[in-house]
Amino acid sequence: MTLDQDSNVPRSVYIFFIIIFILVTPVSIGLLIWPHTFGPSFFWALKPFNTRFLGFLYTAEMAVVFIMTYYRTWSPARFAMWSAWIFTGWATLITTILFNQVVFTKTWRVVLWFFLYLGSFLIISYLFTKTKAYKILQTVSLNLLSRFLLIFHTLILSFHAIGLIISPASFSSDFWPLSLDVFSGRFYAGIFLLSLYGNYIVYKGAHWKEMLTYGVILIVFSFGVVLGLILVDHEVHKINWSGFNTWFWMISSFISGLMGIYWIRYSKHFRIPINSNLAR
16 A cells, blocks of 8 residues: 555654654753753763754754654655664764764763664664655656756755765865864764755655755754854854855855755745655
8 A cells, every 4th residue: 555645654753753852852952052061061072163063953853853743744754764864874884984083971972872873773774664655646846946956056065075074174174164073074974965865855856845844954954053153153263254164164054044945935836736756
């Protein structure tokens, strides 16, 4: 039996993401509101920029989970599951490869980190077996402008992802406001890989609820990290506001945020979808 995008997701999927929401929301709030307390006591000690950066990342992820649990249907759940699977898998892989470069604050936090991230990756992998019958039957069609903007945004995301993976220290020095260490740079590359997946879904055929969900994560994270940078510089005064690297990063972030607004507005025209194609 084929279940469409408006069918309720299995109860196990709903419960899993509710648990994630309960666990991660206090962390994101703590990193944003009490960075000096939560930053040093994180799994590894975080610098001020990294504290706010991760805080808005987790906030964006929780916004996606909120949308999924609000609708409780397959269309937003597909994006939530795949994006979580990509990020937790990437985080686990990078942490394992660069384990010697990660200075965990406590030994037990090493175990907790892998329990949460590897555990989430494996659980989501199992939940995919529960949702094999679900299909996206009605997708949003893209006009010429949307396709052009999608390609342009994909090039920006790919540039950051490739740069952070290949040479995180030198790339962040040239194109980010603050230099990143090897682990942080490659860890953050997962964010751009997640966004590239969002662009792929939009290109292949997304339901309007998926487009809405993707737009929200782009808005919350992209505009949030710019705000985080301003808050950090107010404390440390280390940002070179006349530097090319600062403005390149900020413009890249603003473009992603504006793309989020664009996709949300675009999705409103398809509340009654016009295409009927099986998603691959």
